[in-house]
Amino acid sequence: MNGHGLKIAALESRMGYVFKDKSLIGRALTHSSYGDGQRKIANYERLEFLGDRVLGLLTAEMLFHATQEDEGALARRLNALVRKETCARVSRAIGVSDALLMSQSEDKQGGREKTSILGDACESILGAIYLDGGIEAAKVFYDKFWAQEIEFVMKKAAKDPKTQLQEKSSIVGGGAPDYRVIEQSGPDHRPLFVVEVDVAKIGSARGTGKSKKDAERYAAQHLLENWPL
Structure with missing residues (x-):
């Protein structure tokens, strides 16, 4: 062998x-x-x-x-x-x-x-x-x-993380979360997106997904997980 x-x-x-x-x-x-x-x-x-x-x-x-x-x-x-x-x-x-x-x-x-x-x-x-x-x-x-x-x-709660992030951001006066694609790789039939979300006064986080929507969701989830107490 x-x-x-x-x-x-x-x-x-x-x-x-x-x-x-x-x-x-x-x-x-x-x-x-x-x-x-x-x-x-x-x-x-x-x-x-x-x-x-x-x-x-x-x-x-x-x-x-x-x-x-x-x-x-x-x-x-x-x-x-x-x-x-x-x-x-x-x-x-x-x-x-x-x-x-x-x-x-x-x-x-x-x-x-x-x-x-x-x-x-x-x-x-x-x-x-x-x-x-x-x-x-x-x-x-x-x-x-x-x-x-x-x-x-x-x-974990089943509520969509983007909805949760929007609600928490509104409470602290951070405004609407800002999502932007920072990287796209892979072939057209199997793309991979990296999205960054930013909330004023709180911070930012990134997420990776097979669609922009999924990547945004994971970015929101990661920011929620690291939300300052």
Whole structure:
């Protein structure tokens, strides 16, 4: 077993899942930069696409059975559980970074700790588990590594964070929160937005999302979480 094979074996041990088809986990850990464009290598993007949908299904099913809330409240909780930052935390928890394959330039630029890459890798691993072991195996992985995230999200108020921020800002005389896109990356079919929200007299915060609306919501949530007492 080569060095990367040993890293994969260690990752499987931490995950609690051993792949029957090792090519799947290998592909799930391969960033598009790997090989520096010298040769065509299958990367994790297709698995990420699949894993994103598997994650959405598992989360939607969990929320459907866990609460009697309306569609809007369910959607807000779902968005919090499938966002890139949540997936990146799961990747960090299982130590995905060490096993990622990427170009030297991407590595030197801190690619192994980038939220976008760790989030993508987490989704690709979930997609790989689904293909290798079916929905039940994917659910076992989800139940184990999303448990803490689910507990946190379920304890939070279901009111939209942008509404909450508007209300709190009005109380302290901060005026309407100001949202602006400060970064947009990724291809047209899979964009990633970074939005900054600013409230006069209080401060600012940033959020990342797959749409401007989601990024604004996460920015508002982060500012609420850091609201001065």
